[in-house]
Amino acid sequence: MKYISILGSTGSIGTQTLEIVRENTDIKIVALAAGSNISLLEAQIREFKPALAAVYDKEKAKELAVKVRDTDTAVMSGMEGLIVCSTDIHTDIVVTALVGMIGIIPTVEAIKAGKDIALANKETLVTAGHIIMPLAKERQVRILPVDSEHSAIFQALNGEGKNEIERIILTASGGPFRGKKRKELENIKVEDALKHPNWSMGRKITIDSSTMVNKGLEVMEAKWLFDVDLEKIQVVIQPQSIIHSAVEYMDGSVIAQMGMPDMKLPIQYALYYPERRGLKGERIDFFKLGRLDFFEPDYETFEGLKLAYEAAKMGGSVPTVFNAANEYAVAKFLDRKISYLEITDLIKTAIDMHRYRENPSVAEILEVEKETYEFLDRSLKR
Numbered sequence: 001m002k003y004i005s006i007l008g009s010t011g012s013i014g015t016q017t018l019e020i021v022r023e024n025t026d027i028k029i030v031a032l033a034a035g036s037n038i039s040l041l042e043a044q045i046r047e048f049k050p051a052l053a054a055v056y057d058k059e060k061a062k063e064l065a066v067k068v069r070d071t072d073t074a075v076m077s078g079m080e081g082l083i084v085c086s087t088d089i090h091t092d093i094v095v096t097a098l099v100g101m102i103g104i105i106p107t108v109e110a111i112k113a114g115k116d117i118a119l120a121n122k123e124t125l126v127t128a129g130h131i132i133m134p135l136a137k138e139r140q141v142r143i144l145p146v147d148s149e150h151s152a153i154f155q156a157l158n159g160e161g162k163n164e165i166e167r168i169i170l171t172a173s174g175g176p177f178r179g180k181k182r183k184e185l186e187n188i189k190v191e192d193a194l195k196h197p198n199w200s201m202g203r204k205i206t207i208d209s210s211t212m213v214n215k216g217l218e219v220m221e222a223k224w225l226f227d228v229d230l231e232k233i234q235v236v237i238q239p240q241s242i243i244h245s246a247v248e249y250m251d252g253s254v255i256a257q258m259g260m261p262d263m264k265l266p267i268q269y270a271l272y273y274p275e276r277r278g279l280k281g282e283r284i285d286f287f288k289l290g291r292l293d294f295f296e297p298d299y300e301t302f303e304g305l306k307l308a309y310e311a312a313k314m315g316g317s318v319p320t321v322f323n324a325a326n327e328y329a330v331a332k333f334l335d336r337k338i339s340y341l342e343i344t345d346l347i348k349t350a351i352d353m354h355r356y357r358e359n360p361s362v363a364e365i366l367e368v369e370k371e372t373y374e375f376l377d378r379s380l381k382r
Contacts, residue, residue: 002271004118005031005052005085007106008097010040012202013120013146013263017095018044020268023280027271031085033106035098038064045073052088054081056102079105086110093271095146096121099204100327101320101369104128104362111141118270120146122217127320127365129224143225144270149218150225151266152244152257157226158274160249167248168222169256171238173198174295175210178239182301188340190333198241198261207330211343212297216308217326220319223312230312235305237295242284260284303344307351317357317368324372325350332380346376 004021008014009032021027031052034041038060045053045068053068054076055061061077068075076084079102086094086106094110095118096103103121108131110117117136119125124132136143145151149170157165176195177185193210194203208214219233244266246256259265260282268279299306304326311322329343338346350372357364 002027002092003030003090004028004093004095004271005033005050005088005091005115006095006097007033007082007086007103008035008095008099008120009044010034010037011097011099012205013097013267014095015040016264017097017267017271018048020264020271020279021048024277030088030091033082033085033098035102036060038067042067045071049073051090052076052085054078054085056082082106083109086115087113091115093118093144095267095271096124097146099202101127101323101366104365107132108135108362111135111139114139114141116142116144118144118146118267119150120267122147122214122221123323125224126217126220126323127369128362129220130359131362133224133227142273144273145221145225146263146266146270147218147221148261148263148266149245150221151269153222153226153247155257155269156245156247156255160247160255162227164249164251165226165228165232165247166250166252168226168228168233169246169248169254170215170218170222170233170235171241171243171245172212172215172235172297173209173241174237174239174297175212177210177301178237178295180301181298182303182341185301185340190336193333193340197239203334204327204330207333207343208326211304211340212302213304213308213326213344213347215297216305216311217323219305219308220312230309235297237293237297239293239295240289242289242292258284304347307344307347311351314351314356317360317364318351318354320360320365320368321350321354321372322347324369325376328373328376338380346379349379350376 029048029050033054036057058077065075093116097120101123241261311318325347329346332338
């Protein structure tokens with residue numbers, strides 16, 4: 001029996017993780033945690049009967065506690081609640097699927113407690129990879145990637161020597177605006193940016209995919225996950241989203257992982273690694289597919305990807321600024337407070353004005369996030 005806790009159980013990754021749990025009788029949910037969606041979390045509690053539940057929003061946690069008082073689930077709140085859920089003694093694997101930097105501290109504490117991590121929270125490695133990876137090695141904890149691209153790389157590396165990597169090929173669909181030029185993106189509306197051609201995801205990550213900031217965050221993640229130089233990570237546009245990523249080795253061999261666009265595959269692979277389990281779903285029909293296309297990214301139009309490489313090269317606290325500024329800007333765009341192209345403009349402005357820190361602690365990372373939000377708030381009010 002596998003005992004798991006899910007941080008972010010009401011989001012896209014969390015709900016798909018629970019779909020996998022429904023299909024398998026050897027997984028037990030120990031804890032569920034969410035940001036504020038207590039109506040869905042209540043339904044999950046009643047179905048999966050976890051011992052623990054946490055809501056980051058303290059007032060919402062109080063409401064939930066009243067709603068589920070007829071169950072045996074203990075309800076907690078705030079960061080303390082997230083930490084309790086991620087470190088419970090009965091948990092084997094923690095699925096970290098929270099959106100945003102609130103996922104960093106619970107992940108750190110879970111690693112300290114010896115829990116394996118099924119990682120779906122990009123911010124953890126983007127901002128704190130220099131802390132997370134050495135800590136995981138010290139505590140002999142496995143970091144199992146849940147992103148489809150990183151899972152693909154992880155699978156392509158199985159049984160191969162890490163020092164034989166020539167290049168990591170990180171694929172991207174190109175999003176809904178592939179082939180467009182910057183001028184054509186000036187009047188993009190929220191509804192346009194939320195129409196991803198291949199994947200069904202949460203609102204924030206869908207916007208990130210459209211700007212290709214998401215791919216930039218994945219580049220930063222790959223650097224830490226696979227311990228490779230940025231120069232060895234190449235982004236390739238693969239519009240059909242069939243090749244999820246690949247690894248090229250020093251002898252010229254390229255090993256790619258392929259499959260239909262379905263996030264349940266990498267989630268299940270992380271939960272059961274190294275075992276493969278049967279998974280219902282659509283299979284590739286190569287005759288129907290007919291072709292696979294590949295394109296070079298347009299770094300001028302999709303400046304977010306270019307900025308991500310630059311931020312990663314600068315290192316230190318700059319990736320935190322990149323991530324925080326993007327979170328801030330995407331929220332403002334979704335609220336229709338800024339234009340689409342202003343998302344990357346705000347990221348660039350925040351990086352340009354940042355006071356660099358060489359090797360930030362978790363506390364400093366969170367302080368940089370706060371400073372970035374405050375700076376952008378002031379900038380927009382001028």
